[in-house]
Amino acid sequence: PPVVGVLAVQGDFREHLAALAGAGLEGRAVRRPAELEGLSGIVLPGGESTTIDKLTRVFGLREPLRGLLDAGVPAYGSCAGMILLADRVVDTAPGQQTLGGLDVTVRRNAFGRQVDSFEADLDFAGVEGGPVHAVFIRAPWVEEVGPGVEVLARSPEGHAVAVRQGNLLATSFHPEITGDHRVHHLFASMVNEYAEKARANGRHA
């Protein structure tokens, strides 16, 4: 199967590795630039986006990761990973940077103190078989989307919490911790399509 990297500097990368396996993909923990070679997809996990940002820069991963995104390699970010993919973030920590690529404005820690963490069953466009059980943990929401961005799911109050733009997928919540791998299957279909095309073009996928 195609190999998908999971950025493993901080956060719930182990859960993503397990969920990728559940979706029929081979996962690879990425801590060094060389581990980004030959990937057909990349996952940015949940965790703390400020820490992941800092460590990504310290480990020399920022530029090669941006290179992957620029090359159109499919990427999936959950929660902190969504923040890392966003072009614009409201309520960043001082000095916080994102990788960018996704034409959205994300509000960090958007759901506020009272409801830091909550769960809800959400309809998810492109995911068959009933609502997806969504676990939100100090989660962001998507406040504005650019013209090329599709909203796939909304919170009960109507905030966009799952989006897709081309090969970029992001969720405010954490499908990697529920044992339901349907969102990872959706990502797997993006990865498999990319890997097929890369093979057909004679490139190393």
Ligand code: GLN
């Ligand atoms: N609040 C975290 C951040 O700003 C995200 C939380 C999460 O990934 N569960 O990065």
